Amino acid sequence: MNTVVRDSTANTAVRKSSATAITGKVLVTLVLLVLSTVIFWIPFYFVIINSFKSGAAAADMTMAWPTAFHIIDNYAAVLSASEHMLIRAFYNSTLLTVLSLAGLIFVSSLAGFVLQRRERTRGAATLNFFILAGLMIPPAVVPTIWVLNSLNLFKTLAGLTLVEIALHFPFCAILYKAFTASVPRDIDESAFMDGCGGFKLFTHIIFPLLKPVTSTIIIITSVNIFNDFVNPLYFLPGAENATVQLTLYNFMSMYLTNWNLLFADVVLISLPPLVMFLFFNKRIIAGMTAGAVKG
Amino acid sequence: MTLSQKKMYSLFFLLPAGIIYFTFYLLPTVMSLFFSMTRWTLTKWTYIGFENYQMFFEETSLRIGFRNTLIYAVVTCGLKVILALLLATLLTSKIWFKDYFRSMVFFPTLLSTIAVGIAFSTMMHPTQGVINTALAAIGIPGPDWLGNTKLALFSVAFIDVWKGVGIATVIYIAGIMSIPQHYYEALRIDGGSKFRSFWHITLPLSRPAMNSVIILSFIGGLRTFDLIWATTRGGPGFSTDLIASIIYKQYQAGFYGLATAGNVILFIGISVLAFPLYMFLNRREVEL
Secondary structure, eight states, rough: OHHHHHHHHHEEEEEEHHHHHHHHHHHHHHHHHHHHHIIIIIIHHHHHHHSSOOHHHHHOOOOOOSSSSOOHHHHHHHHHHHHHHHHHHHHHHHHHHHHHHHHHHHHHHHHHHHHTTTSSSSTTHHHHHHHHHHHHHHOOHHHHHHHHHHHHHHTTTTHHHHHHHHHHHHHHHHHHHHTTTSSSSHHHHHHHTTTOOHHHHOOOOHHHTTTTHHHHHHHHHHHHHOOOOHHHHHOOOSSTTHHHHHHHHHHHHHHOOHHHHHHHHHHHHHHHHHHHHHHHHHHHHHHHHHHHHHE | OOOHHHHHHHGGGGGGHHHHHHIIIIIHHHHHHHHTTTOOOOOOOEEEEEEHHHHHHHHHHHHHHHHHHHHHHHHHHHHHHHHHHHHHHHHSSOTTHHHHHHHHHGGGSSSSSHHHHHHHHHOTTTTTSSSHHHHHHTTTTOOOOTTTTTTHHHHHHHHHHHHHHHOOOOOOOOHHHHHHHHHHHHHHHHHTTHOOOOHIIHHHHHHHHHHHHHHHHHHHHHHHHHHHHHHTTTSSSSTTOHHHHHHHHHHTTTTTHHHHHHHHHHHHHHHHHHHHHHHHHHHHHHHH
């Protein structure tokens, strides 16, 4: 009898504490939902809603619901402004991103592989030092322009591509090097015995095994290069071959009174990273964490 | 190293990377030491010794960059280190919609800095901006966030934290997730509170993650340029000019030698501040 009573009191206690736990959880969730809305959704909403308004309405800078929607007008106006500068910019940025990535993957996978396999040899420490330095020390801009200029590459997409490769190389090489360590050396030996020497060993056996890092690098570096503002500003100036980030900057002075158009540009430029995020959310986070910890 | 290994891991494989990295990064960095002591156009130069450096330290509009850059780096780094740790602790605990909140915190990291800068500079408009309108609604007169010389640098730092806290948070989350669960269980059995489990387990054991966050955000802060350029362009006056924005301004004005001296100062500054910090943090890690 006694035990039964004790049991039932214990049960109520458990139920009570789980009830308070749930109330607590609901409260925490509500607070977080409100906070995340205020801190993150309001800026997004503000930009998007104002890109739908007329110029005069957007100049009020309020969050009010538009009285009239000018979605198509605004976006068409932005896309056709200054002889379709934005469309050309999207083309330039895409080309820059694709070329830089192709180059980066080629040079840094090869380098990462050899650096890892020769880790204990003479000179490896020096090479590692130079690569680590590249992660920390900002590039010297005017001397870089001097180099580009002497090679006739200043203000060309090719020149900017080479600079992007050089500047993203340390991050990519370190990721490749870390991942190569998990590819057993026995594979190299046996492939070599089978007559798969040097470069062929790399392209046919090793590189396919590095696919996970390659995709991480593609996702992260493409977002970084697409969003890059500083390097195009220095090394590819001029409206003619602007990248998307520069159009934003050019529109800033051009559209000082047309906030709706400026915001439409902001929305368009944020779409590619958003798409990447929706598809590769987990991969991006994993890759950025790995890069940070290894670096 | 055997002959077959020499062939398999041929040094020629380092050549493509080496040539590009040397030509477009290492060479300019080394040459900057020389060019910072010259007055030059891209084709001709005259050696002038340390005059550029002297000017950097004497001219108020240039010297202010040191103070601003240091304040900016310390403020953004400090806020990110603390906020991200709290966020990560929250986002690894048992809450609902965890994935949604994590995505929310992380997403701004992927946005273009210029876009974020433009959006916030409108929201921070002194009279019409969303922030001050909201403050006015509850009876607080909002300041001129980006126009007040004392406040502007901190407002930009706030935007930086908004955008960058996500990456710091995911680094912490990775660190916290790697802490073995039985430590927490042991503490719970001993009747430890949630605060104690944070203070005695999460905090000390996420040290490696914290070190990465400190180093990354501190160096990031010292190098910042684009956010300043998208919001204040160094103004009002020179109150938000960082070394990187001063370099750009001097470059635009055609003072290539001076701009390069700024680069060298930034390079030395980062080496002097970040390398010892890195060593110090790693030493502490070993002691633990």
